Amino acid sequence: xxxxxxxxxxxxxxxxxxxxxxxxxxxxxxxLTTLGAMSTAEGITKFCPILHLLGKSTKNDYDIINMxxxxxxxxxxxxxx
Numbered sequence: 001x002x003x004x005x006x007x008x009x010x011x012x013x014x015x016x017x018x019x020x021x022x023x024x025x026x027x028x029x030x031x032l033t034t035l036g037a038m039s040t041a042e043g044i045t046k047f048c049p050i051l052h053l054l055g056k057s058t059k060n061d062y063d064i065i066n067m068x069x070x071x072x073x074x075x076x077x078x079x080x081x
Contacts, residue, residue, distance in 0.1 A: 001045070001047050002047070003045075003046040003047055003059065004046070004047055004048060004051045004052055004056070004057040004058070004059065005042070005043075005046045005047065005048055005051065005057070005058050005059065006046075006058045006059045006060060008058075008065075009043075009048075009058040010043045010044075010046050011043070012043075013039045013040070013042050013043030013048075014039075014040055014043035014044065015043075016036075016039055017035075017036045017037070017038070017039030017040030017041075017042070017043055018036065018040055019036070020032050020033075020035050020036030020039060021033060021036030021037055021040060022036070023036070024036050
């Protein structure tokens with residue numbers, strides 16, 4: 001299992017995962033608890049199976065920033081900068 005996530009992506013997944021895990025426990029939601037645990041585990045191990053299947057990597061932290069910019073541009077429309 002080779003790492004395919006950078007530090008920024010890892011910290012975001014750990015933070016979001018722990019948040020979902022806490023909310024899932026409070027609300028007694030099995031789905032939220034499971035998703036939170038999975039996201040936290042991905043952040044700790046720095047391995048994402050979905051990224052692996054897609055052949056992508058966020059080891060370079062600029063990759064995740066560029067991905068988010070592309071998603072934002074597609075969501076907002078093709079606006080010129």
